[in-house]
Amino acid sequence: MKKLTTYYTNKNILFKDIKQISPKEIGSRKKIDIYAATSIDANFYAIFIVDSKSRFIRKNANDLMELCEKLVNHLDHNFKRKELLISSPLCSKAKEYLKQNDWSVRVDFM
Numbered sequence: 001m002k003k004l005t006t007y008y009t010n011k012n013i014l015f016k017d018i019k020q021i022s023p024k025e026i027g028s029r030k031k032i033d034i035y036a037a038t039s040i041d042a043n044f045y046a047i048f049i050v051d052s053k054s055r056f057i058r059k060n061a062n063d064l065m066e067l068c069e070k071l072v073n074h075l076d077h078n079f080k081r082k083e084l085l086i087s088s089p090l091c092s093k094a095k096e097y098l099k100q101n102d103w104s105v106r107v108d109f110m
Contacts, residue, residue: 001018001020001035004018004035004047004049004085005018007085007109013039014039014040015037015038015039015040015045016038016039016040017037017038018035018036018037018038019035019036019037020033020034020035021034021035021036021071021074021075022034023067025074026067026070026071026073026074027070028067028070030063030067031052032048032049032050032067033048033049033051034046034047034048034049034067034071035047035048035049036071036075036077036079043080043081044077044079044080044081045079045080045081045082045083046068046071046072046079046081046082046083047083047085048064048067048068048082048083048084048085049085049086049109050064050084050085050086050087050088051086051087051088052088053088054088054089055088055089055090055091056086056088056089056090056091056094057091057093057094058091058093058094058097060094061094061097061098064084064098065098065101068082081104082102082103082104083103083104083105083106084098084103084104084105084106085106085109086105086106086107086109087107087109090105090107
């Protein structure tokens with residue numbers, strides 16, 4: 001979590017509350033880090049961190065969207081900002097699909 005807070009602090013985004021949610025809590029078996037955070041200017045963030053060796057493709061983007069819906073239902077909260085922090089290669093179609101659905105994709109994490 002220290003890496004996450006340092007990363008966002010360098011981007012001038014400060015959080016007053018960060019909570020890690022395990023994928024098992026929302027009924028997923030994926031190896032992904034999920035955080036629900038509140039910034040000091042009252043923006044609510046759903047942050048997903050994907051660290052894999054294989055390429056992140058459009059199918060993975062669909063799975064990520066479903067996971068976000070489960071997170072919204074689990075916490076009974078609709079997030080203003082949805083972010084994907086990724087260190088693996090990213091398919092251009094998956095990136096475009098996420099951007100069309102109001103996601104922020106950051107590939108400079110880690």
